[in-house]
Amino acid sequence: QVLIVQSGAEVKKPGASVKVSCEASGYIFTTYSIHWVRQAPGQRLEWMGWINAGNGDRQYSQNFQGRVTITRDTSASTAYLELSSLNSEDTAVYYCARNPSGWYYLDNWGQGTLVTVSS
Amino acid sequence: ENVLTQSPATLSLSPGERATLSCRASQSVSSYVAWYQQKPGQAPRLLIYDASNRATGIPARFSGSGSGTDFTLTISSLEPEDSAVYYCQQRSGFTFGGGTKVEI
Numbered sequence: 272q273v274l275i276v277q278s279g280a281e282v283k284k285p286g287a288s289v290k291v292s293c294e295a296s297g298y299i300f301t302t303y304s305i306h307w308v309r310q311a312p313g314q315r316l317e318w319m320g321w322i323n324a325g326n327g328d329r330q331y332s333q334n335f336q337g338r339v340t341i342t343r344d345t346s347a348s349t350a351y352l353e354l355s356s357l358n359s360e361d362t363a364v365y366y367c368a369r370n371p372s373g374w375y376y377l378d379n380w381g382q383g384t385l386v387t388v389s390s
Numbered sequence: 391e392n393v394l395t396q397s398p399a400t401l402s403l404s405p406g407e408r409a410t411l412s413c414r415a416s417q418s419v420s421s422y423v424a425w426y427q428q429k430p431g432q433a434p435r436l437l438i439y440d441a442s443n444r445a446t447g448i449p450a451r452f453s454g455s456g457s458g459t460d461f462t463l464t465i466s467s468l469e470p471e472d473s474a475v476y477y478c479q480q481r482s483g484f485t486f487g488g489g490t491k492v493e494i
Contacts (some may be wrong), residue, residue: 375483376440382433383433
């Protein structure tokens with residue numbers, strides 16, 4: 272069955288960067304895209320960007336332009352989210368999710384990774 | 391930016407009752423709306439895509455309808471395990487609505 276497992280919780284200082292991993296199994300990694308969505312405490316889901324795991328095409332939300340980088344390693348069936356210049360408002364649970372390429376809905380989600388930004 | 395507005399913010403109902411959740415887009419999104427269920431401490435789960443198609447394994451009591459700017463998620467007969475926050479999502483910008491909390 273499809274399984275998506277994310278890396279563990281992180282605590283970072285303001286100004287630092289964080290890199291979260293998202294390992295997929297149970298399907299052919301390169302035939303889907305991976306999206307990243309975050310959720311600050313008590314807030315709505317916020318879309319951050321996606322990567323086509325097959326050809327590497329990517330798109331980012333304008334809300335994060337210049338601060339976010341999404342990459343993938345096809346040999347490891349893993350996608351990565353890197354967010355730089357962290358501030359307290361970046362404290363959130365970060366989710367990756369599988370997306371049938373060319374569509375918009377997210378049919379399988381990782382368990383989430385809590386990133387806490389604190390001095 | 392096409393904004394999704396969900397209503398009501400909270401819905402308090404009893405088991406067996408019918409729940410009707412609304413999602414309104416500021417501009418037409420055709421039928422490209424998905425619905426997700428999120429329970430406390432869990433990741434969202436896809437319920438409905440393309441406004442009315444149930445995702446794999448989703449019980450038949452969940453149904454979706456609508457097109458253009460107005461969409462509805464209906465839970466025909468509430469079960470205790472349906473307590474959750476429900477979000478709609480659109481294709482344009484992949485943005486989400488603010489959510490509706492269903493209390494049972």
